[in-house]
Amino acid sequence: MALPRTMNGNSPSGNSSKNSAKLQRLTQIRPWVQTALLGVWLAPVGRWLHGFPSCVFHCYACPLSAFACPVGLAANYAAVFPVWTAVPWLLIGVLLLVGGAVGSLVCGWACPFGFLQDLLARIQRRKWMLPNWLGNVRFLVLIGLVILLPWMLGRRGILYEDQAVSICRLCPAGALEAGLWYSVSSLMSGAGWIMSSYKVVILAAFFGAAIVIHRPWCRIFCPLGGLLALFNRVSLFHLRFHPENCIKCNLCRSRCSMGVKVDERVNTSGCVRCLECTTCGAIRPVVALPRGKSSQAT
Amino acid sequence: MLTRVLQPSIDPFSRPREVRSFWLGFVLALAGLLLALFGSGRITNVETVTGDLAKETQANMAFAHGGVKFVVAEASPETQPEFAVPPPPNTDGVPPVSLLPPMSGRSRLCIDLTARDPCPT
Numbered sequence: 001m002a003l004p005r006t007m008n009g010n011s012p013s014g015n016s017s018k019n020s021a022k023l024q025r026l027t028q029i030r031p032w033v034q035t036a037l038l039g040v041w042l043a044p045v046g047r048w049l050h051g052f053p054s055c056v057f058h059c060y061a062c063p064l065s066a067f068a069c070p071v072g073l074a075a076n077y078a079a080v081f082p083v084w085t086a087v088p089w090l091l092i093g094v095l096l097l098v099g100g101a102v103g104s105l106v107c108g109w110a111c112p113f114g115f116l117q118d119l120l121a122r123i124q125r126r127k128w129m130l131p132n133w134l135g136n137v138r139f140l141v142l143i144g145l146v147i148l149l150p151w152m153l154g155r156r157g158i159l160y161e162d163q164a165v166s167i168c169r170l171c172p173a174g175a176l177e178a179g180l181w182y183s184v185s186s187l188m189s190g191a192g193w194i195m196s197s198y199k200v201v202i203l204a205a206f207f208g209a210a211i212v213i214h215r216p217w218c219r220i221f222c223p224l225g226g227l228l229a230l231f232n233r234v235s236l237f238h239l240r241f242h243p244e245n246c247i248k249c250n251l252c253r254s255r256c257s258m259g260v261k262v263d264e265r266v267n268t269s270g271c272v273r274c275l276e277c278t279t280c281g282a283i284r285p286v287v288a289l290p291r292g293k294s295s296q297a298t
Numbered sequence: 299m300l301t302r303v304l305q306p307s308i309d310p311f312s313r314p315r316e317v318r319s320f321w322l323g324f325v326l327a328l329a330g331l332l333l334a335l336f337g338s339g340r341i342t343n344v345e346t347v348t349g350d351l352a353k354e355t356q357a358n359m360a361f362a363h364g365g366v367k368f369v370v371a372e373a374s375p376e377t378q379p380e381f382a383v384p385p386p387p388n389t390d391g392v393p394p395v396s397l398l399p400p401m402s403g404r405s406r407l408c409i410d411l412t413a414r415d416p417c418p419t
Contacts, residue, residue, distance in 0.1 A: 051358045068361070073361055089334075090354050092333055093332070096327070097333075243310035
C-alpha cells in the first residue's frame with residue numbers, strides 16, 4: 001500500500017514507514033480478533049459463568065452468552081441497593097482492572113456489539129457525522145438509567161425486572177440477542193410473538209442508524225463504553241503521538257470513524273481504540289512502563 | 299470509504315505527546331484485580347430463599363436468571379392477620395414466593411439460586 005504523502009511532498013522516514021506497515025497489518029487483523037473473541041462471549045458452555053461479569057456489552061439473556069452483562073448487573077445492584085446495600089466488588093474489580101490496563105481497547109477489539117456495528121458500517125452508504133458532545137449522553141445513560149432510576153424504583157419496592165423503564169428494556173443488544181431469539185422460538189413453537197412492539201422499533205432504529213452512522217450505540221448511548229473511555233487518560237495501554245514522524249497528512253483523523261479529533265488529542269473519551277489512526281506511524285500504541293519508559297504494543 | 303479531513307494548522311511539535319505515568323494505571327489495574335479476586339469468593343449479606351447467605355457470584359447469577367424475589371416471611375398464627383391469604387403447602391422445603399411488596403412488612407427480598415428464567419426482563 002502506498003505511503004501517505006502530503007501535498008508538499010513530505011514522506012515518512014524509513015523507520016517510520018516500517019512501523020507504518022506493521023501498524024497497518026495490526027488494523028487489518030482487528031476483524032479477525034473480533035471474530036475470534038466471539039468464541040469467548042458466545043462460548044457454548046452454558047450459563048455457569050454467568051456469575052462473572054464480562055467487560056463487553058453483551059446481553060446475559062442471550063442463549064449463547066457465556067458471562068453476565070456488566071451493565072445489567074450494575075442496574076440490578078442499584079435496584080436492590082436500598083434493601084441489601086450490597087456493593088458489587090467483583091463487577092467493580094473487573095471494570096477497574098480492564099479500565100486501568102487497557103481503557104476502551106475492549107470496545108474496539110473485543111466487544112461483540114461493537115463488532116456487529118462495524119459490520120453494519122461496511123454497507124456502503126454515506127455516513128452521517130455526529131457532533132462530539134453527543135458522546136456525553138453515554139454518561140447520562142450510565143448515571144440516569146443504570147444507577148439512579150433502578151435505585152429510585154427499587155426504593156419503592158419494584159424489582160428490577162418489573163420496572164417499566166430500565167436500560168435492559170431499552171437495550172438494542174437485549175432486543176437482538178434475547179428478544180428476537182425468544183420471539184422467533186416462540187413463534188416457531190406456535191406460541192406467538194413475545195417481543196414488545198417498542199423493542200422492535202428500537203431494534204429497527206438501531207439497524208438503520210448503524211448503516212448510516214458508524215457505531216451509533218457506542219458513540220451516543222453505551223454506558224459501558226463511556227465508563228471504560230474515562231480510563232483512556234490513565235490506562236497502561238495508550239496511544240502516543242510522535243511529532244518527528246508526523247508528515248501532516250492528517251490520515252489519522254481521516255481514518256477515525258468515531259469522529260475523534262485525533263489531530264489534537266488521541267486518548268480521549270470518544271475513542272474506542274480501534275487503532276485505525278496508528279496507520280501512518282505518527283501515533284503509536286504503547287504500554288506505559290515504570291520510570292517513564294514505554295514499550296511499543298506492536 | 300475514506301474521506302480526507304484537511305490538516306488543521308497545528309504544528310505537530312506543539313502537540314502534547316501524551317506521555318503518561320505508569321503508576322496510576324498500574325494502581326487502578328492492581329486494585330481492580332484485587333477487588334475481582336476478593337469479590338469472586340466473597341459471601342454477601344444477601345439471603346437466599348433457603349436462608350443461607352449467597353456468594354457474590356451466586357447473586358450475579360440470580361440477577362441474570364430472574365432469581366430476585368420477595369419471599370413471605372414465616373408468621374405465627376397469632377400475628378397472622380385475618381385477611382391474609384394462607385400460603386400454599388410447602389413442597390420441597392422452599393418457602394412460598396409471592397409478589398407482595400416489602401412495605402407489607404411480611405415479605406423479604408431474597409434470591410432464588412434455582413431460578414432459570416431465560417430472559418428476566
